[in-house]
Amino acid sequence: xxxxxxxxxxxxxxxxxxxxxxxxxxxxxxxxxxxxxARGFTATTLDDIAAALGVTKPFIYTYFRSKTDLLAAICxxxxxxxxxxxxxxxxxxxxxxxxLRQGVIDFAKVVLSRQANIAIFFREEKSLHPTAxxxxxxxxxxxxxxxxxxxAEGVAAGEFHLGDTALASLAIGGMISWxxxxxxxxxxxxxxxxCAQMADFALAMAGAx
Numbered sequence: 001x002x003x004x005x006x007x008x009x010x011x012x013x014x015x016x017x018x019x020x021x022x023x024x025x026x027x028x029x030x031x032x033x034x035x036x037x038a039r040g041f042t043a044t045t046l047d048d049i050a051a052a053l054g055v056t057k058p059f060i061y062t063y064f065r066s067k068t069d070l071l072a073a074i075c076x077x078x079x080x081x082x083x084x085x086x087x088x089x090x091x092x093x094x095x096x097x098x099x100l101r102q103g104v105i106d107f108a109k110v111v112l113s114r115q116a117n118i119a120i121f122f123r124e125e126k127s128l129h130p131t132a133x134x135x136x137x138x139x140x141x142x143x144x145x146x147x148x149x150x151x152a153e154g155v156a157a158g159e160f161h162l163g164d165t166a167l168a169s170l171a172i173g174g175m176i177s178w179x180x181x182x183x184x185x186x187x188x189x190x191x192x193x194x195c196a197q198m199a200d201f202a203l204a205m206a207g208a209x
Contacts, residue, residue, distance in 0.1 A: 161207030
C-alpha cells in the first residue's frame with residue numbers, strides 16, 4: 001500500500017519577534033507624531049513619549065538612539081513613499097499623460113494621509129541631524145528629477161506643452177505638498193475625488209492636451 005506524502009509546509013512567515021519589534025517601534029512613532037505635532041519637537045521629551053505609552057524611557061532607547069533619530073524616522077518615510085509614487089508612474093506602461101495623472105494621485109494620497117508627518121518635517125527640519133537632513137534632501141532631489149523627466153517625456157510626445165520641466169516639477173510638487181496645510185479629513189471632498197482633482201490641476205499646469 002502506497003503511503004502518501006505529507007502536504008508541503010507553508011513557507012514560514014516573519015518571526016513573531018520581528019513582528020513584535022515592528023509593532024512596538026510603530027507605536028513609539030505614532031505617539032511621537034502626536035506629541036511633536038501638538039507640542040513641537042523641542043517642547044517634547046522622550047519622557048513625555050514614554051509616559052504617553054505607559055513605558056520607561058529606556059524602552060524607547062531600545063528602538064531609537066535619540067530624539068533626533070526618532071524625528072528622522074517620522075520625516076524620512078513620507079518622502080520615500082512620495083518618490084516611490086513618482087518612480088512607479090515614470091516606469092509604468094501607458095502615455096505620459098496617464099502616468100502623470102496616476103503618479104500625482106498616488107503622491108497626493110501619501111501627502112494627505114500623512115499630514116502630521118509632513119507638518120513636523122517643515123516645522124522641525126532645523127532639528128534633524130545633518131546626515132538625516134542630507135538623506136531627505138537627496139530623496140527630494142530624486143523626486144524632482146523623476147517628475148521633471150516624466151514631464152519632459154510628455155513634452156517630447158506632444159502631450160504636454162511647457163517650456164521649463166524642472167520648474168514645472170517644482171510647482172506641481174509644491175502644490176501637492178502644501179495640501180497638508182488645508183486638507184481636513186471628513187471635509188467637502190473624500191480622499192479619492194480630491195486626489196483626482198489635484199491630478200487634473202497638475203495636468204493643466206503641464207499644458208496637457
